[in-house]
Amino acid sequence: MAIAKVAVIGSGVMGGAIAAHAANAGAEVVLLDIVPEGGRNRSALAEGAIERMLKTDPAPFMDRRFAKRIRTGNLDDHLNQLKDVDWIIEAVVEKLEIKQALYRKIEGVRRDGSIVSSNTSTIRLVALTEGLPERLRRDFLITHFFNPPRYMRLLELVAGPSTRRDAIEAINHFCDLSLGKGVIEANDTPGFIANRIGTFWIQVALNEALDSGLPIEEADAVLSRPFGIPKTGVFALMDLVGIDLMPLVGRSLYNAVKEGDAFRAIHREAEPVRRMIEGGLIGRKGKGGFYRLAEHDGKKVKEAIDLKSLAYAKARKPRLECVSVARKGGLPALFEHPEPAGGYAWRVMSRTLAYAAALVPEIAGSIQAVDDAMRLGYNWGQGPFELIDKIGPRWFAERLKADGQTVPSLVARAAESGGFYRVEAGRRVALAPTGSYRPIERPKGVLLLADLRLAAKPLLRNRSASLWDIGDGVAALEFHTKMNALDPDILGLMRQSIELIGAKHKALVIYNEGDNFSAGVNLGLALFAINLGAWPMLEDLVKQGQQTFAALRDAPFPVVGAPSGLALGGGCEVLLHCDAVQAHAESYIGLVETGVGLIPGWGGCRAMLARGLGKKGFGGAMPAISKVFETIGLAKVSRSAFEAMELGFLREGDGITANRDRLLSDAKARALALVPGYKPPPAPTFKLPGKTARVALAIAVKGMSITGKVTAHDQVVAKELAFVLSGGDTDTVDQTTDDSLAKLERAAFMRLLREPKTLARMEHTLDTGKPLRN
């Protein structure tokens, strides 16, 4: 059953954003809420939600235009709209009676075979469906999204004993392929998987910090990076989530878990937290939280609270020796370090991990479901079982024993047999609750280099990039530098790859599994070379990039780019030279060179110009030139793959994949589809207006400089950009070849490299990650 029309009931933070994300997936969406009291607009709640979301950052919509895919209304007047909906999602307040009353209302209008799900995070399915008609119970599930639904990849799916298998599959399929979620089937237990463990973790971390008097900065420092957990740790995470939710979530879990559950022993409603909530200190949405940003002499200062006195003081950046010893000596060295933070980390993490281990198979059928849930739902770098493997299961078990803690049987088993995960015959296997190891199965259409790495060696490799055989005659080029920044080694491997593939393979995919496809050229390395005045070397690097990318374009086989995350500067230029792109929906693409006082030097200007001129409408070349000038000049970056298409970084035929794990497989399919009868595109030629275009662009820049939007150095950069885009000293009668335009591009780039203000911009961006407006 295909899902084409979705309804969301409840337009609060979660409901609204789920509706937006369904719209992102291309569904037709209905968003309903109650009629507010006393208002004239009976649909004000849902309508307000859309307006609010158009201003929210990070944006719930991948493209503002997608908001039009949502029809808003209210439950009194528009209930009828549910009658042809495929999937109805309930996202109303966490009160059983209200939810059940709503289900009965829905039951009256929905069509046969439509699916109803709840986004509850605290109520079990068995309670939600109690006393409801069998028709509904067969079509009912829990789909638990994490906030914000567009960006958090976890979706916990809970089915009841009566739920139709095909309903489960339809939702799983839609959430996976269209919403891009990592769907984890969870058992119908309190808090499901991620929040069950996460709530426990937060509670222990708070208890131990209160009891030991450890400053919250140290707690967050030790409970983050060493474990691959986001730097928010625990306290900054609570600020983000909302401290007022803590007692509610804690109480709800306390009441729901069985007698004897370890959470019951640690649950506390801590006095300082109660006082903070009373005082409105509920986190970022309140007057402050465990941390706050205060202003002193016009400067923003981060302050941290003292858990005893509840007074704020300037937040310290703890330098913990236990954290630095962990880099060499591993997590046991951290746990055994005499610093208070070392013992703290042990007390918090040992109990949390042991708790998680004791919950399988109660909450999920496999350890990898638990690990996936913590990775996708809490952004942990590794799940609990992976962490125990990292600590060493034997060491962990013995230390638990020495501590007088119970050793969960699964941990004892892992300690005996050498870990929760192992690699057997090139495949990763996981310890099953039964005690045997089972291969980890990937759904069809999921292809990961991470798996391939265990089974095969790369075809080519240097310290910055590798080339993999991904089967069916397709090779994949992977970058693996920091931020996947481009460097001469990557360019070198690209050229080697082109030669190798020409002989042995049919197509190439450029893809990696980093958070970012590529943040562009290695700016630090470039700046160092500039500071050394290594002009010939730099010019050679520009030339190498131009030639390498041109070779990608001219290769006798199809090349498909498959970005996810940032694809900036040089990273974007790689994509611009591919035959096609299969982009993850969360792709942030842009030519950002002007931000650091440069212009695209590796063919970005030419490729964008060729694309713009290719779809020339009325008015000759000038409108296309102006649009490219604006896109590059303002360093526009798309906030999704859809926006990238509007900005011209992607072409209309390019594909978009919602699920990160399916990107490589989709890209491979796209590449193979291009193989039959493939011929490389001819090198572009241009007819450009030269000086007349420059005059027009200069007037536009001048107009902007009057409004103060353009700085002095922006004008210098804009002038060079205009010089390249206008074709230099030419006019529309002349044909400008790609090569001669490449020379212009290079020369302008080299001139800008010598500008002190460009160097100041580069340095500032390296230090702060932000552009310098000089």
Added chain:
Amino acid sequence: MQTYKAPLRDMRFVLHELIDAGQLAKLPGFEEATPDMVDSVLEEGAKLCEEVLLPLNRSGDEHGCTYENGVVRTPPGFKEAYKTFVEGGWLAVSATPDHGGQGLPELLSFVFDEMVCATNLGFGVCPLLSKGAMALLETHGSEQLKKLYLPRLADGRWSGTMCLTEPHCGTDLGLIKTKALPTDRGTYRVSGTKIFISAGEHDMSENIVHLVLAKLPNAPSGTRGISLFLVPKLMPKADGAPGARNGVTCSGIEKKMGIHASATCVLNFEDAEGWLVGEPHGGLRVMFTMMNAARLGVGLQGLGIGEIAYQSAVAYAKERRQGRALAGATEPAQPADPIIVHPDVRRMLLTQRALNEGARALGYLVALNIDLARRHPDADKRLECDEFVQLMTPIVKAFFTDCGSLAANLAVQIHGGHGYIREHGMEQLVRDSRIPQIYEGTNGIQALDLVGRKLGQNYGRLLRRFFHPAEAFVADNKDVAGMAEFIEPLAKGLERLRNATLSLAGRAMADPEEAGAAATDYLKLFALVSVGYMWARMAKVALEKRGEADAFYDTKLKTARFYFSRLMPETGSLFATVMGSKKSLMEMTADEF
């Protein structure tokens, strides 16, 4: 015999014709520092050094300082020389006029220091320390301390010291044990033992002001827990006159290799009363603010020794007659030719000379940048100049002092057996020249500073301050008639240095031991190239001005040729060692040594 005439012609050349020191007179507060004024100050200074300090150099070395019951006596004549020195205002050439200084540029003070260190390094130590103490108090002292101490330091009534080293720690100051306990009067009680304290006790000034590193109670461990205290030898009375003895005693002076005229003291602090300078635990940072100037000063000590070594060797080589020139007698009427006819003697003399003149040009340029970094009206320019100083400081300190020691040894060699005996004073230069290579951060530490801290700072921004002007100079002059013989080797040297830097930066990031293994050779490579850059610039000026009646410019060009053909090629072998790995240094176990 130790022979020295201040090289005023060469100094003027560098100041006025090469680096345009006249630009300083345009800076606020330096209006008086016109070229004429600078020249006349230097002439006076030269007279003092040649007539008062030089005659005391050998005798000061022979007598040395003496210690008896806590009292240190300087060699005969030193007290009187000190009096002449301070009465002439030479102690406070660059100190602020608000507190008795002359307010002239640092550059001028540095040029004068070169002459002092050439003629009497042992004497020069004490004024150098007073100068350092003044600079430090000016920037970091409280108003009260400034008012009391600065005028008395400036006129030489009181002198200064720097008390850092302790018996168990020198380079690694984080380990110091000296303690400072707060009193209820806002002062501190300082207790501990300091060693190697130059001018820690002597009879030339009526009081001594010690700047002491110590730890406050509960101080953080390591270098972030060190504070700086001012501890006077005699407690100033209400009217400022020196009063009762403070708890500082000198328990002995070191017997040492050179600079015998300077007392190197062991100081015991026992509940000595002191005042905090700067922030609590901020002592090392305070020290570091004057580190660049102090290290540059030590570099110029090396240059001073190099100059007197050269001049003495030239005098001897012209007058000593032995054998005949290889190509036939040059003075057949005499029983033998002077040894200056021999290529190998010339090699030694020219090595001294080319290094001295090159170092002078670079050293003065760095000193000029210290003044620009402090006084230039444009903040960007100030920062740029300061960055140049930061980059060049370890190079000037280590390379100049190595060159000074080399020059002193060459002077002994040229003198033959007469250099080895004491009479001619050459072996004294060898002994004296060893200490600048060691104190104020050993030359090995300088190399680590360059590679470990300066190279990578702000993605190599400090390097820009050298490479960009040097590159621009090469680009602008490669086609200038007559410049090819200088520009080509300079360009080659720059290319080697650039490639070595790129390679080293990459390797050092992955393995700090690689940086450590290459550091000293890398510093020398950098030094030879930067001195080469100064030589090319000097050649440019000389080419433009030659033909004037003055033979100076032709001689300059000849020295430049020597530098580029005989000294610059060493960049090739240095490049090879820098590019090599640490392996051959590190593969041997400690037991195998």
